[in-house]
Amino acid sequence: MITRDIDAFVAHARTLSTDFGAPTARAAFLVAPDDFRLATDSARDNRYMADADAFDARRALDEHRGLHRALSQALPTVCFPGDPEAPDGVFPNNVFATAAGRCIVGRMRHPVRQREATRADIRGFFGGVLDYAEIDLSEQGHPCELTGALVIDRARGLGWCGLSERCDEEGAHLMHEAFGLRATLLFDLAPGEYHTNVVLAVLAGRAALACPRGFADAAVIDALAQVYGPHAIVLSDAEHAAFAGNAIALSPETVWMSARADAALAPATRTALANAGFDVRSVPLAAIEAAGGSLRCCVGEVF
Template sequence: MLKQQPLLQEKQSTVQNANCVVMVPPKEFAFNAETAKDNEFQHQVSQSTNEVRIAAMQQFNDMVASLRKAGVQVVEFNYPAGKVETPDAVFPNNWFSTTANGELYTFPMACTNRQHEVKTDALVEALQSSGRLVSSQDTLTEYLEQDAFLESTGVMVKDHINKTVYAALSQRCDREVLEDYAQRIGYDRVVSFQTALPSGKPIYHTNVMMAIGESFCVICDEVIPEFERRFVIKSLAKDKQVISISLEQMNNFCGNILQLETINGEKVIAMSQSAFDAFSPAQRAQLSSHGKLLPFNVKTIENIGGGSVRCMLGEVFLPSRHKQL
């Protein structure tokens, strides 16, 4: 049966957008000093931990309700608490990914306290309870022994239609692990590149600087060295409308957006209110031609966690027994 999967994958690989997402409630949310070492988007605040969690939970609940109202299936993964708190668990897209063949992959994350977010058995149970089929599992966590990391769709932005993975190399995105994963899922091309912020540090996650939809992409190309930038843009522009954003817009999470589909096949684009406000009217009009814009206020999560709406959405491409919200 496993030998037949590549044929099924070939048939279904043209699906760019998921119509189902996993979201994790921020019940242990807090400023994570461990991730802040290379995440310049995080900020400490004077509010108490309890105040932060109340605000984050309200923003999370509002986002879940709005996505469901729009017609996107949301699997709330209210994960079992462990001995170690997981302040970044609200960003599940960093530790797992799924395929239309029913495969679930788990990944090696760079920060020790984030490695405790990986709760595969509980996630499989939640997915299957929601009517999604997990037929096989694979993991790249053995790379932890080599101090090599790959933080799933945080560091990989996938063009499923063209079987291409785009990735900004960093401590959290090891080239060897990246190429191993691409080979496992049968993707033909890996476009990896360097980045540099004004501080000189690389982008910690590719998905804060770029997003790929079915026929568009958003990218902060100014952080890519010029000799690589031309190649990346040329590759994207073959069949995508390229929407370039500035460094300031990237800092407002304009790159951290995600095109999804409703259960009726309608296109929507999830983003934060910060990102929506930072896009120019012309850019909002361009994006609107690719789907209804769904802005969410996740300011607390953005400011303290250093990630936005896209980071909060773990795409589910798994086969479905039935349609369910």
Template sequence: MKQTTNTILMIRPVNFRMNEETAVNNFFQEEIDLKNAEINEKATLEFDAFVEKLKAVGVNVIVENDDKALNTPDSVFPNNWVSFHENGDVAMYPMFAENRRRERREAIFLRLEKEGFKIKDIIDYTSAEEEGYFLEGTGSILLDRVNSIAYCALSPRADEELFIEFCEDFEYTPVVFTANQTVDGKRLPIYHTNVMMCLAETFAVICLETIDNKKERKQVVSNLEKTGKKVITITEKQMHQFAGNMLQVRGQDDALYLVMSQAAHDSLSKSQKDLIEAHCPILSSALTTIETCGGGSARCMMAEVFLPKA
């Protein structure tokens, strides 16, 4: 099994804006005093520049345009509704926001098959939405693919039973914990695991101070260390600049890069950057509009494709 891939699926936005349905528990979202059309225009420019940076280092980026008729403000974050696995399986996930459920499109699968990828089976968890249970893909689940360990911070968008079901289906050992952030003086669950934690091949970037329960924190660190990962910690303040929302990808000649936003990069100290760069170079891109309105960053925009070639 591989931890990283050279192929990334990204969805170019056409209706990007502040999603009122997700703002109830995504405390990273903020209002911008711009018309929606202007917000989408800025987001599209950020998206295109980001794609060019990835392609420039040899990442195979498959860009699929969003469908304007679907009115999906968060479609730029495809990793929440789908994941693609090395054995040819595809998982489809139950989404908290109703307007995000429209992001799930067969056209995406047809495009990947057209690009030469083989889809063997689709494991569909979406019926859980009817019961009010959610598990938002690799936003909720962080996969250590090599060691078959899955990490999940529970939240209104990450149900424990569904997570366990996923782990049984895909043969992962579950590591469950709660990660909180301070909102108006209260400790509230962070909506997605991938904003406080990133798993790379030889290291992990994690905001340990969000895991208030000492036993759970110890368990997470122990799992990371026993699988040989160097633990690089970030602060809650840095997490709010999306310093946890990173993804390691493969470029030309299998070179590894840690991809993040400009805001995430700028929030890191020199020593943190040095620790990361001891493992691989950093690639960053400005995603201010997408981060501010969408409450997600670089990692959320990239759906990794591990499918076998047909």
């Protein structure tokens, strides 16, 4: 099922067991922020990006090394070198994503990001080292920026896909098929939002963090509550602005976010996460956040 009908989606989703696959990744991959700077193409539709003079390349590298060290303590984590011609490459989850036994390559909207999809080293890692089958969506004409646009409940096989200039309806259909999902809900992001994973995180298939201002239709928040019950956690505007919605569970017990997001969490949000069975881990990423994304955007998942 892939639909805009929220009631039909919720009715179907509530019949599904959490037996689709592992709820969290078995490994992660990163791309270093080499020659970190403003990507002017991407800035056209990413309101979270800072001005060019706010970019600090040395600090971004230091933060990214800290992220790599921290994640490596939780699960195997590999880091590919950055490409100086691809300043957004630090956010690889938009371009490369995985499902069991396969690697999906996305179609990026902006030319500066389309070159990331041609990287032979990353393709070779998945195809030649892991022996994953490749599903290449990068050459077709419909934007589909993978797990930036499509937030996936891996336990149930559910997709929550926000449409924007970074993902159109045909691109959403292509991703639904490539990931082999049971059901995907299509909805419009609010004006000014570019990726779903900035305003929504599904955590290990049993909880969600959602930023209401990120959705054009408030009924999506209601749908999350019907699927995840008391563990559908609504974030405040301040938490949203601090990238608390850009979080990821890398084990069934731990949710990761940036130090800025962690500091912005309201006591009620911390309690709700604890009630859902999650500890919060964080690392400083203020320099990287100048590029308009945060911790979840940096993390590619290997399933």
